[in-house]
Amino acid sequence: MKFKPGDLFTIVIIAVLIAAVVAASEWVLRASIIVLALGGIGIVLATAQLLIDVLTRTSATPRQTPKYELPTFDQIDPRVTLWGSLEIWGWLIGLVIVIKIIGLPLAMPLFVLSYAKFYGASWRLSTLLALMIAAFVFGVYQQIMHVYWPESLLGDLLAGSL
Amino acid sequence: MLEAALQGLSAISAPVPLGFLVFGVLLGLWGGALPGVGGPAQLAVLLPFAMLMEPMNAIAFLIGVTTVGNTGNTFTSVLVAVPGGSGSQATVLDGYPMARNGEARRALSAAFMVSMMGGIIGAFVLFATLPVMRTVVRSFGSPELFMFTIWGLSMLGTLSSGAPLKGLTAGILGVLLSTVGQDVKSGQMRFDFDLPYLWGGVSVVLVSLSIFAIPEMIALASRKGRIAEVAELGEGGTMQGIRDAFRHWWLVLRCAAIGTWVGVLPGLGSDVADWFAYAHARQTEKNPERFGSGDVRGVIAPESSNNAKEGGALITTLAFGIPGSTSMALLLIAFVAVGLNPGPEMLAQQLNYVYAIIFALVVSQILASAICWAMIKPAAYVCFFPFYVLVPMIMALAILSAFAAHFAMEDIIALLALSMLGYFMKLNGWPRAPIVLGFVLGEKVELYLWLSIARYDMDWIWRPGVLMLFTLVAGTLLYPVWRRLRNNSAPAQQTSAR
Numbered sequence: 009m010k011f012k013p014g015d016l017f018t019i020v021i022i023a024v025l026i027a028a029v030v031a032a033s034e035w036v037l038r039a040s041i042i043v044l045a046l047g048g049i050g051i052v053l054a055t056a057q058l059l060i061d062v063l064t065r066t067s068a069t070p071r072q073t074p075k076y077e078l079p080t081f082d083q084i085d086p087r088v089t090l091w092g093s094l095e096i097w098g099w100l101i102g103l104v105i106v107i108k109i110i111g112l113p114l115a116m117p118l119f120v121l122s123y124a125k126f127y128g129a130s131w132r133l134s135t136l137l138a139l140m141i142a143a144f145v146f147g148v149y150q151q152i153m154h155v156y157w158p159e160s161l162l163g164d165l166l167a168g169s170l
Numbered sequence: 171m172l173e174a175a176l177q178g179l180s181a182i183s184a185p186v187p188l189g190f191l192v193f194g195v196l197l198g199l200w201g202g203a204l205p206g207v208g209g210p211a212q213l214a215v216l217l218p219f220a221m222l223m224e225p226m227n228a229i230a231f232l233i234g235v236t237t238v239g240n241t242g243n244t245f246t247s248v249l250v251a252v253p254g255g256s257g258s259q260a261t262v263l264d265g266y267p268m269a270r271n272g273e274a275r276r277a278l279s280a281a282f283m284v285s286m287m288g289g290i291i292g293a294f295v296l297f298a299t300l301p302v303m304r305t306v307v308r309s310f311g312s313p314e315l316f317m318f319t320i321w322g323l324s325m326l327g328t329l330s331s332g333a334p335l336k337g338l339t340a341g342i343l344g345v346l347l348s349t350v351g352q353d354v355k356s357g358q359m360r361f362d363f364d365l366p367y368l369w370g371g372v373s374v375v376l377v378s379l380s381i382f383a384i385p386e387m388i389a390l391a392s393r394k395g396r397i398a399e400v401a402e403l404g405e406g407g408t409m410q411g412i413r414d415a416f417r418h419w420w421l422v423l424r425c426a427a428i429g430t431w432v433g434v435l436p437g438l439g440s441d442v443a444d445w446f447a448y449a450h451a452r453q454t455e456k457n458p459e460r461f462g463s464g465d466v467r468g469v470i471a472p473e474s475s476n477n478a479k480e481g482g483a484l485i486t487t488l489a490f491g492i493p494g495s496t497s498m499a500l501l502l503i504a505f506v507a508v509g510l511n512p513g514p515e516m517l518a519q520q521l522n523y524v525y526a527i528i529f530a531l532v533v534s535q536i537l538a539s540a541i542c543w544a545m546i547k548p549a550a551y552v553c554f555f556p557f558y559v560l561v562p563m564i565m566a567l568a569i570l571s572a573f574a575a576h577f578a579m580e581d582i583i584a585l586l587a588l589s590m591l592g593y594f595m596k597l598n599g600w601p602r603a604p605i606v607l608g609f610v611l612g613e614k615v616e617l618y619l620w621l622s623i624a625r626y627d628m629d630w631i632w633r634p635g636v637l638m639l640f641t642l643v644a645g646t647l648l649y650p651v652w653r654r655l656r657n658n659s660a661p662a663q664q665t666s667a668r
Contacts, residue, residue, distance in 0.1 A: 014598040021339060028346055031361065039358035042616045043349055050342035057335040092392025093593070096561070099391075100586055103569075107582065116570065120562040127394070127558035137559060141566050149570065152215060158579040 010065045018058045025050045099123060111160035113150065117142040178525030182533070187230040190223070191530055194234020195537045201235070202242025212239075213500045221507040226526060228508040233530040236497055237289065238538035240476040244281045245542070248469070249274060249552045250397065250564050251386040253378045257476035259606055260448035262382050264461060264468025269397055271464045274550040279411025280466050281473040282539040282546075284422050287415065288474035289535030291426040292433065292481025297528050300489055300517065310435055313630035316618035317639035318435065322442055322611045324646045325449030329603040337604045340595065344608025345615070347372060355620050365580070372584065373575035377609050379568050380588035385596045387568070388589075391561045397553040408546055414466045421451055421467060422474040429475030433482025445607045447475035453649060481531060488512050488524055 025047050032043035099119070107115040121138035125131065149155040157163075181187065201212040216235060220228045240257040247258040248265035261281065268277040326341040350361045351371035362368040390397065415422065425447035432443040451471035452461045461468045486492045491513030493499035505512050510523055517524060552560070572585035595602050622630040630636060 017594050017598045017600075020594075021343070025339075025342075025346075028361070035353075035358045035360065036356050038620070039353040039356045039360060042612075042619075043346060043360070046342045046345055050339050050346075053335050053339045053342070057339065060335070089392050092394065093388055096388050096391040100565070103565075104582060104586065107579070112573065112579075112582075116566045120566055123562040124558045128556075129558050133559070137563060141563065144567075145570065149574075153574075155577055158577075 174521035177522040191230035198238040199242035202239035252383040260444040260472040267464035275407030283415035284474040286539035289477035292478035312621035314635040341604035341608035344605040345612035348612030367580040381592040384589035426478035429478035430482035433479035444472035
């Protein structure tokens with residue numbers, strides 16, 4: 009019997025399924041039947057998976073990679089994966105914050121420019137990439153689709169000062 | 171009839187309609203290649219212009235725009251694991267590993283060849299069956315559609331071989347995800363967390379981007395390399411892809427038939443044809459263990475079905491005036507606006523227009539594939555771009571595509587939240603295809619089951635179509651077991667013979 013950090017994900021899935029079934033139990037039957045039926049089956053399946061993983065795993069058991077699936081992170085050093093993943097998640101969360109502050113049309117080219125430059129692209133290439141995204145945002149979304157952009161702090165500030 | 175066909179052909183091949191057809195194909199390919207821009211959104215933007223055209227020009231332009239998106243979106247599915255549209259999700263499963271193995275040109279070439287073949291097969295079926303299809307389609311009620319969706323769900327096991335419990339659980343998660351929002355049967359809000367954004371449910375584009383595209387880009391950003399793991403772009407891959415398409419002609423034919431049939435059935439949705447075809451190929455082809463690691467058959471199957479679907483979808487749109495999808499509904503509106511009368515009347519009085527549509531469909535498929543072939547080599551170099559070029563560009567496009575779902579900030583937050591799920595599934599070896607298939611079919615399973623019971627009580631079970639489809643489901647589930655038993659018994663017999 010051996011517990012691995014990856015089993016935490018299965019536990020989270022079981023918890024989500026239990027929460028879904030509990031929430032559905034308060035709905036009218038017509039709306040809840042599929043959630044109750046499938047959610048219940050899902051809890052049983054996920055619990056069985058967890059028990060199989062924990063009870064049959066020994067320290068010599070290699071990690072199982074499912075077939076018919078895109079390549080996993082197996083071939084990469086876990087420390088590299090962890091840091092690399094944390095970095096990119098940091099960039100994405102930062103992007104959401106910047107979108108909220110300066111607005112989506114400005115944030116997207118800024119994100120492309122700063123990411124490319126930070127990881128080694130030349131100024132010329134970074135600027136070119138940022139201009140391509142800016143052209144796409146303003147050309148397609150603004151001019152053709154006439155998109156109403158979500159509110160931003162900068163936009164509110166400018167609107168307030170006018 | 172022959173006269174009408176000739177009239178249609180000569181009208182659509184005149185310089186002006188042909189010019190509009192080429193323009194429409196270019197726009198359709200462009201929309202298909204950019205995630206979130208093509209499909210109904212693009213058609214909605216172009217509709218006001220098309221409504222002002224002459225009928226034949228409008229037919230040429232709209233057929234060009236509507237029917238080639240699935241050819242264009244193969245580029246992103248194969249090269250960067252971003253499904254450009256709902257019809258190319260399954261292509262990612264083998265197309266992207268092929269790109270990583272340095273076989274992007276082969277994958278793209280095979281995909282474009284079978285897209286063209288599938289599209290022409292769909293057009294031929296439209297041509298041949300239009301007069302008789304009315305009776306066949308009318309025999310398909312909600313019970314049969316329910317069984318069709320159950321057939322789709324029975325393929326979950328196929329997509330999760332190697333981790334069946336995880337695959338089935340992922341499929342169930344997908345179905346539960348599809349229940350988010352207001353239940354149309356009872357008005358009950360489900361999993362909405364008091365957020366108005368969730369009342370309309372989650373967009374399928376958002377789900378496929380977050381389950382496939384973002385986790386792949388996170389992986390690329392983590393290893394700080396390139397998509398292709400080999401140094402060279404395989405020379406001669408384009409010709410090999412074409413040979414692959416002809417070598418697997420029987421698979422192409424079967425998957426095109428699946429695609430056409432899915433297109434014919436209104437309400438089944440355009441986003442299931444590729445999954446059905448992929449799972450069918452995986453179940454019936456030899457050496458299925460190669461699927462998922464870059465097998466060209468995994469590209470051929472979905473790509474031959476998603477274009478064949480267009481011919482099937484046009485059957486119900488033209489013969490009954492019943493649109494099977496949002497794009498077909500918009501097409502129908504435009505046709506009516508320019509003076510056509512889709513429905514039985516059109517088959518009787520405007521047959522020349524019907525044949526013009528069929529010819530436009532064939533020409534647009536050939537044209538789209540030719541244009542895409544010309545772009546294979548430069549496009550395939552994307553696999554060799556460094557991560558600092560691809561990651562921000564693809565991430566930005568994915569975020570903009572997700573934003574196009576409702577044009578709300580919540581789209582981006584939902585994308586990142588679901589990407590977290592996709593990322594952890596990838597990290598922990600959970601198969602991700604079942605969650606998308608479960609999501610795509612979930613809403614339909616529930617709706618058609620409820621409609622069947624409401625209309626027929628439990629008598630729907632005994633309808634001939636239901637029993638036939640039940641046999642198909644049982645066959646789908648039992649065939650792999652039978653094949654495994656046969657394979658196991660063969661070596662045993664050889665051993666005993668020695």
